Structure formats: structure tokens, C-alpha cells
Amino acid sequence: MEKFKLEYIWLDGYTPTPNLRSKTTIKEFKSFPKLEDLPMWGFDGSSTQQAEGRSSDCMLKPVAIFPDSTRKNGALVMAEVMMPDGKTPHPSNGRANIPDDPGAWFGFEQEYFLMRDGRPLGFPSGSGFPQPQGPYYTGVGYTNVGGIAREIVEKHLDLCLDAGINHEGINAEVAKGQWEFQVFGKGSKSAADQVWVARYLLMRLCEKYQVDVEWHCKPIRGDWNGSGMHCNFSTAYMREKGGKEYFEKLMKAFEVNVNDHIAVYGPDNHLRLTGHHETQSIDKFSYGVADRGASIRVPHSFVNNEYRGYLEDRRPNSQGDPYQIAGQILKTIATVPLG
CATH class of the missing domain: 3.10.20.70 (Glutamine synthetase, N-terminal domain)
Structure with missing residues (x-):
């Protein structure tokens, strides 16, 4: 033993x-x-x-x-x-009662800022701003990504892979000090479990660097990108059958249920979903092929494959609970008749 x-x-x-x-x-x-x-x-x-x-x-x-x-x-x-009986889910337990389906696949794109002393890494200390956005997304070099950020995200990647988390990639994001990792999972609960553990590993790793992880969706006001957690999703029916008619009914269901989605897609989303910085306004719903400013981005591969494959909901934000996000998506899909 x-x-x-x-x-x-x-x-x-x-x-x-x-x-x-x-x-x-x-x-x-x-x-x-x-x-x-x-x-x-x-x-x-x-x-x-x-x-x-x-x-x-x-x-x-x-x-x-x-x-x-x-x-x-x-x-x-x-x-x-x-609860103390060990059988009843606690009211704060958002995982216990969400719909689950192993045939539903989710890919979460988790954005975040690395912070020290209340400022993103690479921002001037005290006050002021770095150069405007442009060179930071997928950037290379000290001026663009700093001295320790890449070390952190590389170590985090290794920790996730060691843990068996289906971590699919990393990149520097649009704003200075902003990064992203991607996690893919089959089933709403399994996918969300992996995101939460990946978040935990990143926060624990950053302790030794005296760096905080900022999950807030808009920590830097003004002309700086906020942080999202775009959710790529598909069901077995979407991948195998699909079709334009079903897709249009699905989009109508998402439009009808827009308030239910926004309610669980993370707090303060009005600060991020402004219609700028590759977002649709929070009070509107839209979808479009390869449109990064739409609520739902439709990949070319989806349309070219006779409307089969996955879709990307770009509204969830970086603070969102992946249990609730995946659960709400499945609830909405379930309202659309098959065939």
C-alpha cells in the first residue's frame, strides 16, 4: 500500500x-x-x-x-x-443537475489576463498603457509577451497534459498580458470538469511567480479586448445528420432563448459584448459564416459539409461557469426537433 x-x-x-x-x-x-x-x-x-x-x-x-x-x-x-446527508446536491452545486450527453462535444477557449500588482503583465507600473493592440496576438519577443508569461503558459500546458486534461493549445491573445488555452471534452460534465481543473492548475502555478490570474471579462476598460470563453459545440446529430433546415431551426431556438443564455454566460458581460472588439452587442443575436463579430460563428467547414459539424458560441465570457454554459446550450438544442 x-x-x-x-x-x-x-x-x-x-x-x-x-x-x-x-x-x-x-x-x-x-x-x-x-x-x-x-x-x-x-x-x-x-x-x-x-x-x-x-x-x-x-x-x-x-x-x-x-x-x-x-x-x-x-x-x-x-x-x-x-448537503450533510451526502446525497442531496448543495444549492451552490451547479454541476449536479445540468443535462449531460456523451455525444455532445464541447471545446472551450479560455481567455485570461496575467496580473501583478493589479496591472496586466507588460503594462507600465503605476499608470499608463503599453502600445495599442496589434502585435500582441500570437506575438513573439520580449516586447510583445514579456519575460515570464510564456514560461507560465508552457508549464501550465505540461501540467494539464500530465493530468490527462484534453488541453488542445495555447496562444498569446489580442491585449497585452492576455493569453488563452483551449480544452476539449465529450459530455458537458466531463468537458467542464477539465476546464475547472485547468483553471485550478494555472492559479496554483502562478503562486510561485507572484502573479494573479484575472478571469474578469473586461479588467481593462477602454480600447482593449475583453476576455471570452468561446464555446464550440456539437451533438452527434449535428455532426452526422445536420442540414440547413435543422441549422436554421437551431439558430431560431438560440435567438428565442437569448436571455437564458446571457444569464449564465458570465457576469458583467455587458462590458464585453459591446459590438466592438469582435463581439456582438449583448442585446442582439446574430450568426454568420466566419463572422467573429456574430453571436454564433459558423465555420466554413460546417457550411461546406452540408451544414454538419460544430458551431461556436462567442458570447460566453472568461468568468463563466462551464457547467452552466454547456448545460444551457444542451437545453436549447433539446428544444429543436430532429429530422
Whole structure:
């Protein structure tokens, strides 16, 4: 039997966006544990806005496990928060009741800013701004990306791959100090689990650099890009059958349900969805082929393949909860008759 370090990770009860929390327990196993081997574990919900002090017990139910290459015999355990009975989902548990479908595929493009002392890396200290946007997107060189940002994102990439997260790529983004990583998963819960653990790994890695990760969708006001979390999605029907008629019905359903989508696509989205900086206005819905200013971008490959494949919802923002984003997309798709 070997001792394993299990880092339980969960979402707290803060609103409008939950924070990641984690703590470690040591358990013995013959080999790297499977999900079904992991015990539930309690925590003090009164310290995470999930319970009152006079009745503070909450439970953590493991839902996914990933190797942690930063520790000997380490594991990252994504968990749902449950009530003290261990069976009832806590009101803050946004994962438990979302629709799920292993045939639904999601690709999340997570943008973020790396910050130090309240300013993006590469911004002048104190006040002022760097040169305007233009050279930073996919940029190379110290002037464009700075001295430590690339080291951070490369190490983060390795940590995610070591963990078995389906991390698909990285790039410097349009604004100075802004970066992006992409995660792909099959099933709404699995895809979102991977995004949350990838976020956790990035924040934990940045501790040693004395750098913060800013997830807010518009941390720098003015003529600077905000941060999105564009969601690429498809179902088995969209990939295999599709068709223009079904696509048009799907877009109509997205238009009808626009308020439900915006409600879960992340707070302060009005600051980002202004109709500028490759966004559609928050009060409008549109779709277009290769249109980065539309609500839904339709790839050329989708149209050229007889309206089969995936679509990109460009409205979710960088603070959004991927559980809720994927769940709402599936809810809307479910309203459209097949065939």
C-alpha cells in the first residue's frame, strides 16, 4: 500500500462567480486510485458561504480524478458539494443537475489576463498603457509577451497534459498580458470538469511567480479586448445528420432563448459584448459564416459539409461557469426537433 496525496477541489458559494477551493487528504491505495475508490469528505461550509456556523458541515463528492505531476503520488480530485446527508446536491452545486450527453462535444477557449500588482503583465507600473493592440496576438519577443508569461503558459500546458486534461493549445491573445488555452471534452460534465481543473492548475502555478490570474471579462476598460470563453459545440446529430433546415431551426431556438443564455454566460458581460472588439452587442443575436463579430460563428467547414459539424458560441465570457454554459446550450438544442 502506498500513501497518496488527494487534492479535493470544489466550487464555493460566492456569487456571481464561485471561487475554487481545495484541501489535501492522505489515503492508502495499492495503485493510483480510481474514482470509485475515493471517499466523500467533509469541510466547513461556513467559511465558503455554503453553510452557517451553527450547522456548518458540507460534503465533497468526488466526480473526476486526474494525476498531479507536481507531487509524488499526487491526484487532483474534482468534487461536487453535497448537503450533510451526502446525497442531496448543495444549492451552490451547479454541476449536479445540468443535462449531460456523451455525444455532445464541447471545446472551450479560455481567455485570461496575467496580473501583478493589479496591472496586466507588460503594462507600465503605476499608470499608463503599453502600445495599442496589434502585435500582441500570437506575438513573439520580449516586447510583445514579456519575460515570464510564456514560461507560465508552457508549464501550465505540461501540467494539464500530465493530468490527462484534453488541453488542445495555447496562444498569446489580442491585449497585452492576455493569453488563452483551449480544452476539449465529450459530455458537458466531463468537458467542464477539465476546464475547472485547468483553471485550478494555472492559479496554483502562478503562486510561485507572484502573479494573479484575472478571469474578469473586461479588467481593462477602454480600447482593449475583453476576455471570452468561446464555446464550440456539437451533438452527434449535428455532426452526422445536420442540414440547413435543422441549422436554421437551431439558430431560431438560440435567438428565442437569448436571455437564458446571457444569464449564465458570465457576469458583467455587458462590458464585453459591446459590438466592438469582435463581439456582438449583448442585446442582439446574430450568426454568420466566419463572422467573429456574430453571436454564433459558423465555420466554413460546417457550411461546406452540408451544414454538419460544430458551431461556436462567442458570447460566453472568461468568468463563466462551464457547467452552466454547456448545460444551457444542451437545453436549447433539446428544444429543436430532429429530422
